[in-house]
Amino acid sequence: MLTDHFRKYRLLCLALLGGVVVYFLDAVMDWLVFYPGSFSDLLYANVPPHEWYIRLVLLFLFVGFGIYAQRQVSIRERLNADLQQTVADKEALLREVHHRIKNNLSVVLALVEMQRENVQDSRTLETLDQVRTRLDAIILIHKQIYSQDHFASMRLDTYLQKLGTRLLDLYNHNGRHIELVYEMEPVEVSPKEAVPCGLICSELLTNACKHAFDAGESGTVTLRLAAVPSGFAMSVCDNGRGFPESFSLDDSTGLGLQLVRSLARQLNGTLRLHNTAGSCITVHVS
Template sequence: MENKITKYKSKFLNQNKLAKRFSLTYILFSIIGVVSFNKFLQHYSEDNNLTSDDTFTFNIIFILFTFIIFILMVNHMQKVIKNIDKSYKDLKRKDKARLAPYEFALNNSVDAIYWFTLDARVVYANNAACNMLGYTKEEMLDMFLEEMDPNFDRNSAQECMIEIKNTKNWTLETTQKKKDGSIINIEVSGHGFIFGGKDYICAFGRDITSRLVYRNEITNMNQELQKSVDEKEILLKEIHHRVKNNMEIISSLLAMQYRRVQDNEVKYILKQSRSRINTMALVHEFLYLGENLAYINLEDYIKRLIEDIKELYISNNTYLNFDLNIDQLIFSTNRCIQVGMVLHELSVNALKYAFKEDRDNLLCIHIKKSNDKIHLKIRDNGDGLENIDSLYKTDSIGMQLVHTIVENQLDGTIEFKNNRGLECNIFFPIKED
């Protein structure tokens, strides 16, 4: 509609052309009218006597009559033209009011907005684009992409336009050159669209120079922090390594003392002490050799612990089979030592009292997650115990240690029963205090 009005307006409101057209039309119409009227008079005069004065008078009357008609036509055309002009101005005013919010949004956008043709020529730039690069709108119009972005040349700029047109959510981090020659970092996103039957590219640019500076600062800080963490991890590993070595030294001293004494009871006490120290040293060995300095895989730790206990306590004539069924659990250092000490005391107790030579001995260790608790079960296939209550009230250092750890450190409960041997069930919360 607007195109039609614009067409009519340009056609009829051109005063020079309008005057020429009406003048030529009037002259042509007058000549045709006069010639036609003269022929009429000639035919009429054959039957009537007309003088030359009468003919002249008729011609004048005809010319005046045609002039009046022509004036009326001109007035009518002027009214039509005024109506067209008024409609055009009204439509233009309405369009301006309708487009005002969009123009305001474009010109006050924080991001720079450009329209490019497919040959990478700028046909529109908003205020943010001009302010960012230091150009006026007149200077930016008809600029090419490579003039503002030194990373492109004529060919690559056109290839970029085609890529944007054919790519959904196209983005790029690049640099642009300001009018004063300085370089800024830009994040650009672009989309293709069609307007007036032609392909265009709409690009949104944002100055990310300050963001990159901040990003580099964060990166440097992260590198420094990572360096500090790595140094602390090395230090912690070294601490665990030294603790393990010191415990091994103590264990070696106990072993030397074990070989010197003759009393069997003292020997057994020294062996138990050495075994308990090895249980704690094993935790530090796992932390030193592992990737995580805070947590240990419980299953791996228990398997190694059982092997160490078996090597220390089982004679060549005793056959022992293990039934291990352990859920995937990751324990902290403290909890691993606590569970390890409990398993150590109960396993040593089974090895001492339940198992015999020249028979198939079985030690079951099951650790399962059950809702918000952990169920630890250890059972041997010995003869069981007639007086179960004696395990709750005992002078044995090992059993006292078990009760202390379970009740005071693990915040759990412990229960003994006969089940094809002695079975111990321990329940404690998953969440550590």
């Protein structure tokens, strides 16, 4: 109990101790220089009136400083406690927001899947599948952020691995076996950057799984993420048939690659296509 009180009022106690020490040192100096009698007389018995005034003033100054410092410490501790409570409330609110967004998008995804069961047209089914994968990419971001202890950033490599695994399950059927290889480095991004990165990765992985290999053919898709001095680079490569020689990313009219170009501009990134031994599309984000 005594230790707790001292810890709480440590500055006041130290100031009081400092005042006593100064009182004692002042008596020592006077005794050594001026006073011919005993030290005990000068310390408390025969102290000159002006010395009493000086010592009491010094003592009161120390005590006053201790009281002021203790009050400032108490005020700062109270403000820090209030600030920590505000941060905790904000984190709880953000967690709830991400949780609600995830749940609402999950409801939309469930509605899309229900609608898909009642559709027979193959083009409509393909469109609904694309909508489903895009929704799933966004849901996965909010799910990962919700499960973290902080909300300012998230691990892009962890997210892309989960996204790639989920996408691959949609296309490994009818005798196909596409292997997804990860070559990832740790990269931290903000949630604002994670959404376009996830959608870009989803579109490129979907294109590779759908168009790089013939029906029933197996192959390998490599998902790379590397930290570079100015940002990071994300690549989706395959060992399939590749794009035609005359193909250009800038001239592509497909909705998927149009979306990729738009999202890359949103990230202030650049797109590059390597079309040897399959295809490889790289997004450099600075």
